[in-house]
Amino acid sequence: MTPRLTMTVNGKAREIALDDPRVTLLDLLRDRLGLTGAKKGCDRGQCGACTVLVDGRRVNACLTLAVGLDGADVLTVEGLAQGGALHPVQEAFIAHDGFQCGFCTPGQIMSAVALIAEGEAGDDPERIREGMSGNLCRCGAHRGIVDAVLDAQRRMAGDAQGRMGKDGERAA
Amino acid sequence: MYAFDYVKPASVADAVKALSAEDAQPISGGQTLIPTLKQRLGQPSALVDLTKIADLVGIEAGSDSVLVKGATTHAAVAAHEGVMQAIPGLAKLAAHIGDPQVRNRGTIGGSVANNDPAACYPAAVLGLGATVLTDRREIAADDYFQGMFTTALEEGEIVTGVRFPIPEKSAYAKFVQPASRFALTGVYAAKLKGGVRVAVTGASESGVFRWAEAEAALASNWSPEAVETLAAPAADGMIGDIHGAPDYRAHLVKVMTKRAVAAA
Ligand SMILES: Cc1cc2nc3c(=O)[nH]c(=O)nc-3n(C[C@H](O)[C@H](O)[C@H](O)COP(=O)(O)OP(=O)(O)OC[C@H]3O[C@@H](n4cnc5c(N)ncnc54)[C@H](O)[C@@H]3O)c2cc1C
Numbered sequence: 474m475t476p477r478l479t480m481t482v483n484g485k486a487r488e489i490a491l492d493d494p495r496v497t498l499l500d501l502l503r504d505r506l507g508l509t510g511a512k513k514g515c516d517r518g519q520c521g522a523c524t525v526l527v528d529g530r531r532v533n534a535c536l537t538l539a540v541g542l543d544g545a546d547v548l549t550v551e552g553l554a555q556g557g558a559l560h561p562v563q564e565a566f567i568a569h570d571g572f573q574c575g576f577c578t579p580g581q582i583m584s585a586v587a588l589i590a591e592g593e594a595g596d597d598p599e600r601i602r603e604g605m606s607g608n609l610c611r612c613g614a615h616r617g618i619v620d621a622v623l624d625a626q627r628r629m630a631g632d633a634q635g636r637m638g639k640d641g642e643r644a645a
Numbered sequence: 646m647y648a649f650d651y652v653k654p655a656s657v658a659d660a661v662k663a664l665s666a667e668d669a670q671p672i673s674g675g676q677t678l679i680p681t682l683k684q685r686l687g688q689p690s691a692l693v694d695l696t697k698i699a700d701l702v703g704i705e706a707g708s709d710s711v712l713v714k715g716a717t718t719h720a721a722v723a724a725h726e727g728v729m730q731a732i733p734g735l736a737k738l739a740a741h742i743g744d745p746q747v748r749n750r751g752t753i754g755g756s757v758a759n760n761d762p763a764a765c766y767p768a769a770v771l772g773l774g775a776t777v778l779t780d781r782r783e784i785a786a787d788d789y790f791q792g793m794f795t796t797a798l799e800e801g802e803i804v805t806g807v808r809f810p811i812p813e814k815s816a817y818a819k820f821v822q823p824a825s826r827f828a829l830t831g832v833y834a835a836k837l838k839g840g841v842r843v844a845v846t847g848a849s850e851s852g853v854f855r856w857a858e859a860e861a862a863l864a865s866n867w868s869p870e871a872v873e874t875l876a877a878p879a880a881d882g883m884i885g886d887i888h889g890a891p892d893y894r895a896h897l898v899k900v901m902t903k904r905a906v907a908a909a
Contacts, residue, residue: 476651494649494650494651494692495648495649502658515834516683517679517680517683517746518676518679518680518746519824519825521746530749531745531746531749532746532749532750533676533746533750535678536674536675536677536679536680536750537679537750538651538653538675538679538692541651541653541672541694541696541697576822584745586748587743587745591745605743606744606745606779607743607746607747607824608743608744609744633717
């Protein structure tokens with residue numbers, strides 16, 4: 474049986490014929506859709522390098538079977554930039570040296586995007602650290618990462634207020 | 646992973662039927678099962694996906710109990726207003742399982758079916774004296790857990806939910822294994838209408854257990870000081886690994902019990 478899936482990946486509708494139900498979302502993205510941003514680090518849900526958003530929530534793509542995602546909306550790091558403009562979280566990672574070798578970075582950035590959207594961490598570095606605890610950086614860039622998340626969060630909140638022209642809801 | 650078929654039933658009845666096939670196995674969040682299959686430690690003929698069954702997802706907070714349906718994620722329990730109001734200790738426990746990515750996929754049914762000796766939910770289920778609901782019966786927590794990775798579940802039996810009685814007070818205190826966030830030792834202490842219960846996870850080679858001496862001491866005096874006067878439970882039968890020796894874990898049981906009572 475070849476399961477057929479419909480998925481939205483980075484805003485684009487995709488029809489996918491899966492020849493094997495064992496394919497994880499990570500292998501689907503990397504090997505079949507050519508989206509190699511999400512990385513295969515530990516392949517067992519511990520490092521977070523494969524973090525992507527499924528229906529707006531961050532998941533470890535290595536622990537998610539693609540076959541279960543019929544109808545899902547998937548966002549990877551490749552889908553963040555708009556035209557030539559980087560996403561504010563991407564800009565903040567560059568500005569704050571939120572990486573060294575870069576291997577964990579796509580996962581860190583996707584996790585940060587979700588954390589900011591969840592709107593739970595506030596301005597508290599300790600809660601940002603807790604909220605980013607699913608993403609390990611073996612270069613030890615965590616200080617820069619926390620600074621980047623804080624900065625991106627402030628910028629995005631500011632932008633949202635600017636756009637709405639009044640105080641009010643925070644950007645999702 | 647060895648090859649398997651994938652089945653996506655729309656009802657519990659269909660899932661039970663699919664699970665009657667030889668070596669068919671449920672999959673929920675896959676946070677435990679997928680790594681196991683990747684290591685080729687299992688060879689199911691089919692994986693039966695429980696997460697698409699509408700009846701298995703959701704939370705019902707009543708006046709004297711909270712029902713968490715089987716395929717409800719840890720993140721959903723952590724964020725549920727009704728759970729936070731009725732059993733804040735349970736919401737906090739769910740909020741500290743693993744990390745956000747794991748909580749977005751992992752489910753209560755998968756956790757209690759797996760019964761990892763260091764998992765968090767078993768402590769709450771036993772500590773609150775909850776009832777495990779399945780497709781065919783209701784099982785009291787005291788009868789459900791039967792040693793590490795062992796439960797009262799029969800072949801092909803599905804956990805459809807867990808019903809937690811609302812306690813007067815309760816809390817979970819976990820000493821984390823810093824990499825995985827599993828419990829090096831975790832204690833759920835609860836003051837219920839029917840008495841006090843103290844359940845310990847992460848410590849014993851027999852899996853989650855109740856610490857009777859602490860329950861007795863806390864029943865007459867619900868305070869960390871009441872625990873202070875007790876001897877730590879025997880180190881015999883406690884887990885020893887690179888993270889901690891048996892006597893260290895026995896000591897942690899006492900410390901975490903005090904912290905749970907103080908936090909409740
Ligand atoms: C990095 C990481 C950190 C973690 N940290 C923690 C932690 O701190 N504390 C903690 O408690 N857990 C932790 N976990 C485990 C996590 O909570 C899992 O979600 C949980 O153990 C299994 O739930 P699942 O829904 O993913 O189950 P699955 O992996 O889908 O299934 C697990 C087992 O249960 C069976 N099963 C699944 N659902 C049902 C059901 N409804 N009825 C009957 N059988 C069923 C499956 O057949 C399988 O045998 C961690 C996991 C990871 C990857």
